[in-house]
Amino acid sequence: MIASKKFIALAATVLLFAGGACAEPIIIDHTTLIDGTGRPARQDMSVVIDGGRFTVVGPSILAQGLAGRRIDGRGKYLIPGLMDIHIHLAGFSRGGKDWIPGSKSSDKWVVDRKAGEQALASYLYAGVTTILDVGNIPENILPLRADERAGKILSPHIFATGNLVTYPGSHGTDIAINVTSWPEAKAQLQAQFDSQHPDVQKITYDDEGWGSRPLIPILPKDLLQHIIEFYNEHGVRTTVHISNESRALEAIYSGVDTLAHTPIQGPVTEAFVKMAAAKQIPMATTMMIGDNYSRIHDHPEFLDQPLYVATMAPAERARLKKIAAEGGETALQSSPPLYQKSWRLWMKTQTPILQDNLRRIDADGTNGAGLQRELELLAEAGIAPLEIIKIATFNGARFLGKQDQMGSVEEGKIADAVLLDADPTVDINNCKSIVFVMKAGQIIDESKLPLAGGPQPRRMK
DSSP states (O other): OOOOOOOOOHHHHHHHHHHHTTOOOEEEEEEEEOOSSSOOOEEEEEEEEETTEEEEEEEGGGGTTOOSEEEEOTTOEEEEOEEEEEEOOSSEEETTEEOOTTOOOOSOEEEOHHHHHHHHHHHHHTTEEEEEEOSOOHHHHHHHHHHHHTTOSOOOEEEEOOSEEEOTTSTTGGGEEEOOSTTTHHHHHHHHHHHHOOSEEEEEOOOBOSTTOOBOOOOOHHHHHHHHHHHHHTTOEEEEEOOSHHHHHHHHHTTOSEESSOOOSSOOOHHHHHHHHHHTOOBOOOTHHHHHHHHHHHOGGGGGSHHHHHHSOHHHHHHHHHHHHHTOOOSSTTSOHHHHHHHHHHHHHHHHHHHHHHHHHHTTOOBOOOOHHHHHHHHHTTOOHHHHHHHTTHHHHHHHTOTTTSSSOOTTSBOOEEEESSOTTTOGGGGGOEEEEEETTEEOOGGGSOOTTOOOOOSOO
16 A cells, blocks of 8 residues: 655654663553454453564463563454555655656655655554555665664664666656666666665556556566566565556566556456465555545545544645645646546546455455555455454565564564554454554554654553
């Protein structure tokens, strides 16, 4: 799912993270555990966190007598930290104008560090403890990734691509390493790998030509395969931007590890569903991309929900409300008004198709994760809440190739978790009923998050 809307003083951050190294164990007693693996919820469970990892997960009787800070989990529900594995983090623009894929602006890139830090804070506030940035300018995302890993900022775990890889003039060309032939491209890719160290490399493979988007050049298929092989041979997983089943199949049979989107241009065939089940290719859901365009017009009241009030600047919320009230457009801002409107209407019709594609593919458990609105859209698609939680946690870890380290509440894994006041298996919207967010064993103090909506009180007193 894409989000790009959304630090505290360095000394305070360093203290927070430094304190975690020698903190006493945390014991969450008598909670209902939804561990993210798809297993049914288990009641009266205790979870022990020590050294940033889950060390004991079992019936509460097993935790009796253990020393540590105890948290009463009665009437509460513990889930893994959520994962958003398709974002383009805010904080970069062309001369102050928001970046749009396919834009042809010649203005210089501008980095807004504050906007990036606010965006990172918004994810933590919403229960997201891991993000994958799948295309950005290196000057924006890579310093933030380095600071997160050094414990200098309050942020989810950051995984990042840095620059995309594509063909000149293709999707995302202005934030990409543009390659034309092999083996000539090898030196370009080596330079990108050596300087940016991508966690997952995103490649775009899309000639568009749908909705209001004209046809554009596309990466040759043989070059796509060489690029995938290059990164895999350097120990890096790959993900590919596609928009239809045909290009998805070509990418998969070229050896790609994951899909950055589920096909959206039309209903997928039964053969594609069976292939996805056989190959177990993780796919990001990204329904919010299309939903965002129409939701502003159809239901602008969502901007007054507490999560949006906390994580969006008041001026931005007011701007979007004004657009909705005046019948304006938020899509394709650099395009003519007719293109903007037709794109919004097109995406409004395509979102239900994508929902149905996801429902059919998910019957075999193959797609990735999203955030709070994405969870709602998955529920609207008819996917059961327990499975949605797996999609948003364990499957996200599978997308990253990190399922042995994170993505579920299991002994030995990184202690990323969200404690909830209400049962998310009854209503996925209960994932918003947050008692606390924990990243790597540390309970986040929301009062220290630099949220765009202003200071918020700490949830866990």
